[in-house]
Amino acid sequence: MLNHHMQLSWHYFKQEYNQPHQRLLRWVQATLMIFIVTLTLASNTIQHYLQNNLQNLLGADAVLTQKDKLTPQQLTSLKSLSKRIVNTLQINATLTFNGKWQSSKLKAVGDDYPLQGELLTSTSLQSPATVTRGGPVAGNIWLDSRLFASLMLSMGDVIKLGEESFIVARVLIHEPDRLMEGHNVAMRAIVNKLDMGKLAFPADLIQYRYLVSAAKSQVLQLIDWQKEQLPAAKIHHKSGSHPLALFWQRTENFLGLTSIILFFMAAIAIEQIAQVHLKKEQYFSAICMSLGASNVTGVQLSLFKWLINIMVLMPIVAILSSVFHWLVVSWLSATFSEIIWQLDVWLTAKTIATSVLLFAVFHSPVWLTLCQTSVSKLFHQNQKSISLALVKICALVVLVLVAVNYSDNGLLTLMLVGSILITITLIAGISWAVLTLGEKTTQQFSGLVPFTLFMMKQRLLSKSTQILGIGLSTFLLLFTLMFLKDLGDTMGAYQRTHDGNLMVAQASQSEMKAIEQWAKESDVDLRQAKPYLYAKVVKINNQTLNEFAKKPSDSLATLSHAIRLHWTQALPKTNSLVQGKWWIKDTKNWQQISLEEEVMTDLSLTLGDKLTFIIHQQSYTFTITASHVYKPGAGSIIFWVQMPEAAIAHINAPHYNMASLELNDDQWPLLGQLWQQHPTIRMVSLQELTKQFDAILAMITKVISGFAVMIILLAIIVILSSINALEDKEKKKNSVIMSFGFLKATCWQLNIIEWLITALIIATGAIAGTYLTGMLIYQSQFSLSYQPDFLILFITLTIILSTVTLLGIYASRHSLKSSVKQLMADT
Amino acid sequence: MSCSIELKSVSQSFRNNASEKNASTITLFENLDLSIKQGQSYAITGPSGAGKSSLLMLLAGLEVPTSGQGRFINDNHTSTLDNLRAEIGFIFQQFHLLPELTALHNVALPLKLRGDKQAIKKAEYWLEKVGLSDRAKHKPSQLSGGEQQRVAIARALVFSPKFIFADEPTGNLDQHNANEISDILFASCQENNAGLIIVTHNSLLASKAQHIYSLANGELTKALSTNSVNDQQAELKQVASC
Structure with a gap:
């Protein structure tokens, strides 16, 4: 009987194939499926690539990064958990040459660098890359090709950095431990570790990285040790996730969320099509019933017809999605070198199956109505049916499912x-x-x-x-x-x-004084200057950040790094208060903070929640007492987290400043002089x-x-x-x-x-x-x-x-x- | 002066395209003459497939005959049937009222389209005439078949057309309702001095017409009407002007 019904469904499917409502339904379903499958395939390729990238580009079995140098005690503990350790230092500095300047990431390495993988350099921009053991000798600097070109350097030129001079000795082609900067477009340079000491950069601006060679069990021990001993440090390991993984998960989520819009439109289209569909199917089912068939027959025929319709689409969807996937991968290859397109039949099938299930929910009212159809339908054409209301409810269910799945x-x-x-x-x-x-x-x-x-x-x-x-x-x-x-x-x-027109993102107290002095001498207009210190959130309500917030979000991504913590007496003009109460001037209760509204929403925080920060290796807990938002018109320097000025007396940490300056065309060349003396000012x-x-x-x-x-x-x-x-x-x-x-x-x-x-x-x-x-x-x-x-x-x-x-x-x-x-x- | 529709030596045939190989021409009727006068009633009977509806379409000027010609004579002025369009109304077997409109608005529809400011008033008058003033606010789905056809009659006559074409107007009604509807239809057309052309299988309905024609085997023959004795009287009653 079932076989007979399937044959009959095939016959009716062919008959109705060119009817407008069937054609429109196929278009809606195919368009959406192609979008969803392409999105899933592309996202999977990226995640897969990042995982491979992590395996090949960590330059170590594990990498520990933090703002401070490990104490001798900590270093001993680390050594006991590893086979070998290589230490590198990194700082953001601006290099100047012949009146040109370029901000860059300056890394200092020793002779033991690299730990794993190959360091590639060349003797000129045109020469082939060669494997190099150990970093530059003291007094030498290696620059990557973009930095080399942008400063218009030649081999043997001398670059002045602060009071020190460096000879340009090689072109830097590849560093094996560049994973963490895989998405960073900053230009790069390497000097010897001994020179870093001579440059006398402020200690708190240097990032310390420990490349560790360790067995799997040691890596696990290392993670536990880091959680316990260095909660503000970051650890990356081969079996962990790529630092970019979260970012791409977010991108996929954002695109997925926007697909609500597409599903919404599809819901409208399907609702319109269902009006015609319902009428025809109901009429047909009633005719069948008047000829002695049961209403199950009508439902079965409708179901089979719908399935055939979908199955006809599947190969087209699979082929077109693969083509679009290939196009996306080709486009992304500019960002991710060596990313490759691969056919993923299982994932394609799985995604198509999920989409088909969602479409089935959209279509279910038609089948439900057919279950209720009777021959009387033929006599009372205007019989009211609840089906169209059902179509709307089902569409709503699908939209909620999509939103829940993708929302972060x-x-x-x-x-x-x-x-x-x-x-x-x-x-x-x-x-x-x-x-x-x-x-x-x-x-x-x-x-x-x-x-x-x-x-x-x-x-x-x-x-x-x-x-x-x-x-x-x-x-x-x-x-x-x-x-x-x-x-x-x-x-x-x-x-x-x-x-x-010039933003200072980071200037230490002494650098800020130098900026003020330089601005005064050069007649440059210093518009704003706001102090801050670096703080890293390690706990929310006594739970670690990852335990507290499971879903990726902008806020979570930002809070997982050190943030700028600003202090102020009164509510800044750039903010308005959305909830809570701003602290009174010179308050004694200094352990309170105001958080930006979006952070509160993203992490589902409420007033009274407690945030624990590591500030300069010390732990401080603050209570959220207010929430603020950006108010335009009074400047552009804003902070996500703010605390009372009174807190400064209780926190021992280096202070930095954000500032904005207005330079006219004649004043720009004067910047070189400031940067040469203070290469770590981030402007x-x-x-x-x-x-x-x-x-x-x-x-x-x-x-x-x-x-x-x-x-x-x-x-x-x-x-x-x-x-x-x-x-x-x-x-x-x-x-x-x-x-x-x-x-x-x-x-x-x-x-x-x-x-x-x-x-x-x-x-x-x-x-x-x-x-x-x-x-x-x-x-x-x-x-x-x-x-x-x-x-x-x-x-x-x-x-x-x-x-x-x-x-x-x-x-x-x-x-x-x-x-x-x-x-x-x-x- | 009265208006009339005349068909002279008209033939109607069509090509059967069921399959290219067996394509053939089917002739419904040939060299047919017929004259329809305003204020008179006509019934065309005949078996299914004889071409009754096609003849109706030719008379209404909505189809062009394969050969022969149709003329509309108005005030001794002869023109093609295209000029008849604004002067005709239709009544269908399936009533064809617009389901989203009330009975009143269905009747007012042709007047509103013509820009008549008195549309609603006139529609109310016609609904009263067909005995449905109490059902004015009801939608077609809330009306019985007989009531729907009364609304359709009111809608067809409300803009005072010179001719009404009715295709099986009682085909969907029981005998009692069919009698009532036909009485209303004939009376309304007579009162409005509209020519009524009915296509029907129903001999009882056809017998109420002043002129009865039978279309069979491609030939149109005039049958004897029970009302034929009244023909002369009816013609006398006819209003002189169109």
Whole structure:
């Protein structure tokens, strides 16, 4: 019997294959599956690559990194847990030569370097790389090719760093322990460890790295020892995760979260298609039952037909996803050298199976309805069914599942879903208002426009669903594109209005004094200066950071490194208080902090929670008593964590400063002099920032453009589905109108007016939704103040109006192929 | 002056494209003459597939005959049937009311489209005329078949067309309802001085028409009507102007 049903399903599948609702369903499902499978495959390739990268590029079995040198005692303990140890030092320094400067990572190594792997150098930019044992001799410096070129150096040139001179001796090609900087584009240089002492850099700015050769069991002991003895230190080992793994997990999560948008659109399209599907399947099932079949037959046939439909798609999805996966990997090969594309049949199958399950949830109302179908359906065509409400509930379940699976930033998820809900309410409100008011005010008038408004008002429910579907798609597309444009524009504006064009990210007290002195002498405008110290969060409410927060987030990623802890008496002008109470001046209760709102949300922190910091090897616990957010207009130097000024008296740690300066064109060359004397001052010009930003923007543009194509594709499917859902009604309406003695031209005119009104509602709703979302998300997530360009909005309105109208009219052409004869034939 | 529709030597045939190999031409009727006058009622009967509905479409000017010609004579002025479009109304077997509109709005629909400011008032008047003033706010799904057809009659006549074409108007109704509906239909058309052309299998309904034609085997023959004795009287009653 089952076999017979399968044959029958195949027969009906072939018969219905070219029907519009089946075609649209295939498009929606295929588009989404291709996106999800490509995303999963690409992400898996990256994680796999990073894991391999970790195995090959650690340069040791384990690497211990911290800001302080190990004490002799600690070093003895470490030695007892390892076979061999190599120690390197690292600092951020600016190298200067002939009036040019370039910030770089300066590493100091000894003769025992490297521990594992190969150090490759060459004698000139063109020479082949050779394996080198041990670092440069004292007085020599090796620079990587980019640094070499940017300072326009030649072999044998002398570079002055502080009071010391270094001879440029080799070009640095590859360091085997560069794993931790795998994603860092900073230029690099190596000197001898003995020279580091002579350079007399502030001790607290040097990062100490211990490359350890150890057996697996020793590595495990080492991890326990680090947790116990050096909680602020970082340890990487071969069986651990790559430092970039979390970052890429976040990227995947972000893209996955954005797929809520795509699932949302698919839900709208499927809901529209389900209206047609339900009617046809129910009718067919009722006919079968009137011929003696049970309702199980109808369900089975429908289920098999749906499965065949999906199975037909599978090979296409698998092939296209693999092609897109290959394209993504090729694109990423610029970032990850040696990343390779590999076919992963199992993962592809698994992801397709998951997507199919989600689609089954979307489709389940059709089967549930078929279970309830009876022959009476044939007699009562207008029988009410709960199925469409069920379709909506099922779509909601799928969306929640996707959101839960991918969300790692509670605030962003909330805002994204919130924005969609606001836009839905907005579009529904505008539809109701325009159609009701339009119909009321034009009641006394006559003509095609009042008639169209009247008809649309009468069909408010079905029309609203159509408007909502297309409106949401337009909103999402608009928001995606506007965000891309505004991000670029705002950054441009930021460059012009920024508080100073040179940012000092880190200057010690003595360096800050030198900056002040230099600024005074050079007549440079020092705009702002704010003190801070480095602190690393090790515990929240007595739990380690990883125990407390399981999900990756921006906040967690930042807090896992040392953060800048600012102290202040009063609430800074750059902040506003969102909850709690700011401390009173000269408070005695110094162990309290204020945290940035997003950090609180991401880590689900509340007022009263306790954070334990390691500051200069000492542990301090603070209670959260307030939460602040960025307030634009009073400068750009802001801090995530702030404490009362009174705390400084209790904490023994080096102080640093962030500052901003405004230099005119003549003053830029004077910077070389400051940097030569103080190479560890970390300064970055806004131009450099913009350059980095442009590179990031170019990458984001590619990702968003690809995403926009997906949205456009789905938006078209939504429009076609919504028209397909109403096609029968429209056809009938047009035939009836013609039976009143009107020509087809009248139906065309009515159709054009209806689509113009629809497009107007959609455009207004989408633009208003985009505006509100911009207000909500820009500030909190990207620290951008949203200033929409009304000319652009007007142009957008016009484009949406014409595109939706034209597409709507084109897609409605079938419903205009109606005639009075069809009404007569309908018996 | 009265208006009329005239078909002269019209033939209608179509190509059967079921399969390319066996493509053949099917002729429904040939050299057929028929004259329809405003204010008169006509019934066309005949077996299924004889071409009754096609003849109706030709008379309404919605289809072009394979050969021959159709004319619309209005105030002694002759024109093609294209000019008839604004003067005709239809009544269907399946009623074809728009489900989302109330009975009142369904009736007002053709007037609203024509930009008539009195649309609702006139619709109310017509609903009262077909005995449904108390059902004005009901949607088609809340009305019985007979009630739906009354609404359809009111909708077809509300804009005062010169001709009403009805395709099996009582085909979906029981005998009692069919009698009531046909009475309303004939009375309303007569009162409105509209020509009524009914295509039907129902001999009882056909017998109420002033002129009865039978279409079978490609030939249209005039049958004797029980009302034919009243023809002259009816013509006298006919209003002179269109």
